[in-house]
Amino acid sequence: MTTPEKREAARSLRRQQTSAEATAWERLRDRKMLGLKFRRQQVVEGFIVDFFCAERRLIVEIDGGLHDEPEQMAADERRSGVFNETGLVVVRLRNDDVHAEVICARLSAVL
Numbered sequence: 001m002t003t004p005e006k007r008e009a010a011r012s013l014r015r016q017q018t019s020a021e022a023t024a025w026e027r028l029r030d031r032k033m034l035g036l037k038f039r040r041q042q043v044v045e046g047f048i049v050d051f052f053c054a055e056r057r058l059i060v061e062i063d064g065g066l067h068d069e070p071e072q073m074a075a076d077e078r079r080s081g082v083f084n085e086t087g088l089v090v091v092r093l094r095n096d097d098v099h100a101e102v103i104c105a106r107l108s109a110v111l
Contacts, residue, residue, distance in 0.1 A: 013041040020095035
């Protein structure tokens with residue numbers, strides 16, 4: 001569910017994106033990657049995701065070192081489970097993997 005608080009949090013995240021998210025956004029925006037239209041920091045199934053392609057029901061998440069922590073890994077698995085149950089596909093990329101070739105290969109593999 002999208003609440004006003006979630007929408008504001010997403011806006012805030014767009015203004016404060018990490019360098020890896022900024023690089024990924026530059027590669028994904030304006031249909032540059034496989035002709036897909038992505039939106040950034042969108043509320044999907046009650047969660048804020050890094051990038052979302054509605055036409056393909058595709059989520060791209062950029063994970064930094066925090067995602068190596070056991071608690072965060074468990075939370076990421078739960079989120080991905082919710083997304084998968086609703087027919088959404090999640091692609092997780094590490095901060096170091098936001099190169100055009102890697103993004104293209106990972107997206108192509110799930111399409």
